[in-house]
Amino acid sequence: MIITGNSIGFSLDLVTRLLDDVSENTRVEALEFRHVGIWEVKEALSDMQLLASGTMGRKGLYHAKIRPAPEYSLTREQWFHAADVLEQELGYDDLPRVLVLHEQGDRAHLHVIWGRTDIDTMTLRPDSFTYGKHERAARALEAAFGHEAVPSRRTPAPDTWPDPDGQGDAP
Numbered sequence: 001m002i003i004t005g006n007s008i009g010f011s012l013d014l015v016t017r018l019l020d021d022v023s024e025n026t027r028v029e030a031l032e033f034r035h036v037g038i039w040e041v042k043e044a045l046s047d048m049q050l051l052a053s054g055t056m057g058r059k060g061l062y063h064a065k066i067r068p069a070p071e072y073s074l075t076r077e078q079w080f081h082a083a084d085v086l087e088q089e090l091g092y093d094d095l096p097r098v099l100v101l102h103e104q105g106d107r108a109h110l111h112v113i114w115g116r117t118d119i120d121t122m123t124l125r126p127d128s129f130t131y132g133k134h135e136r137a138a139r140a141l142e143a144a145f146g147h148e149a150v151p152s153r154r155t156p157a158p159d160t161w162p163d164p165d166g167q168g169d170a171p
Helices: 012-019 041-055 076-090 130-145
Strands: 002-008 027-034 061-067 097-104 107-115
Touching: 002 130, 012 041, 012 107, 027 076, 041 061, 041 097, 041 107, 061 076, 076 097, 076 107, 076 130
Parallel strands: none
Antiparallel strands: 002 061, 027 097, 061 107, 097 107
C-alpha cells in the first residue's frame, strides 16, 4: 500500500483534481462527509479551510492519497478502514473529513481530506513527520488485508536486504 499526503490550503485546483479529472478516472465518488454541514466537496473543503482562518494558519487541510498495489482491490468497508487507520496514525481523529474514491479501470485510490482545525483549542493539528506515520499505516493495512508489503523509498524490497549474518550464500 502506498500512502502519500501533505498539508494544503483550499484551492480550486484540488477540487478539479478530485471531481473533474475524468480524463484519467472512469468513476469518481464522494464516499463520506464527516463533521461537515455541506455535502458538496468544494463547499465542504472551503468551509474546513475557512475554519482554519481563525487559527492564523494558511494550510488548514491535510490531503492524503491511499493506493493499494496494482494486484489488489479493496471493498468499500476496507476503504473506510484504511482512512480510519491513517487518521489514527496522524492524530486527526474526530476532525472533519471528506473521502473521495477514484476508479481508473480496475484500479482505485482514495483521497482523504481532513480539516486540521481543533475546535477546542482553535489551533491546527500538527502535520510534521508524516512520512513515518504513512508508512506505519500502510504496513498495518497490508497486514490487516493480507497484502504483500509494497517497498518504500526508504525501505528497500526484502530481497535486497543484507543477510543478517553477513555471510551471503556461503555454506
